[in-house]
Amino acid sequence: SRVRNTHPFAHLNLIWCPAHLGIEGNEEADTAAKEAADPDADPEADPPPILTSLASIRQRIKAKLKAASLTPTPPTDSKRVAATNALPTLRRLRDxxxxxxxxxxxxxLPRPEASAIAQLRAGHSPLLTFLYRIGTVGSPNCELCGSPETTEHFLLLCRRYRGIRKALIKELERLKIPRRTQNILTNPLAYQPLATYIRLSYRFYRARHLRQNPTQHGQPRRQQAPKKPPRQPKTS
Incomplete structure (x- = not known):
């Protein structure tokens, strides 16, 4: 009645669709579903074969590989014994x-600074010593100092960053972190002041990024020249 009142000119046709009743395939499926859901069924009985998709096969293989990687394998030869004996040493190095x-x-940290610190820790940073080693630049030396631009040179020695380095050294002294490259890169407490130092140095950022975002990292925008007023027409 509600539909008739809302849509008085609508015509409704009811079509009854039979379920599994009287259809052979649906009857078999209904019987199999009832047998599978029967709580009194034998749990040790072999289930009927089920077609498996390629995706489910891959998922099972990945699960087995993951379980195998988490299961310790007993050493069977000298190499495995040596690897097992090296685990404590590897753990000490990791710690x-x-x-x-x-x-x-x-x-x-912000992603650019975190990425820069990770690069410095790995030794694969855009400093000239690494770029020279992979054949990208012709010289590993700093353009200002003339010394090889190593990680230590960038963090503690280069005269170009002498001004911003004072804040880094002051913060390291407050945190009682030794002024050494290894301590700076391996102590999580040093990462925040180190990120500030990297951000203010602009050493790890591309020139295109700085041109597109001149104020994002503290670089002032270039002042535009004031527009000249339009010429006034001469009056006779």
């Missing part, structure tokens, strides 16, 4: 160069 809180400290 030394990647102490607890490293990932959390990097995740709290």
């Amino acid at each position: 030394h160069y990647d102490p607890p809180g490293t990932r959390r400290a990097l995740a709290a």
Whole structure:
């Protein structure tokens, strides 16, 4: 009645669709579903064969590989024994160069600064020593100082960043972190002042990025010259 009142000129046709009743295939499917849902069924009985898709096969293989990687394998030869004996040493190295809180400290930083710190830690940064090693530039030396532009040179020695380095050194002294490259790159407490130092140095940013965002990292915009007033027509 509500539909008739809302749409008085509408014509409704009711079409009844039969379910599985009387259809052989649907009857078999209904019977199989009831047998599978029967709580009194034998749990050890072999289930009927089920067609498996390629995606489910890949998923099962990945699950088995993951479970196998998490399961310790007993050593069967000298190489496995040596690897097992090296695990404590590897853990000590990991705890030394990647102490607890490293990932959390990097995740709290802006992505450009976190990426720059990760590059410095890995030794694959856009500093000239690395670029020279991979054949990108013709010289590894700093353009200002003439010394090789290593990570230590960039962080602690280069005269170009002497002004902004004072704030970094002051913060390291407050945090009681030794003024050494290894300590700066492996101590999560140093990452925040180090990120500020990297951001103010503009060393890790492309010139195109700075031109597009001149105020994002503290670089002032270029002052535009005032427009000249339009010429007034001469009057006779």
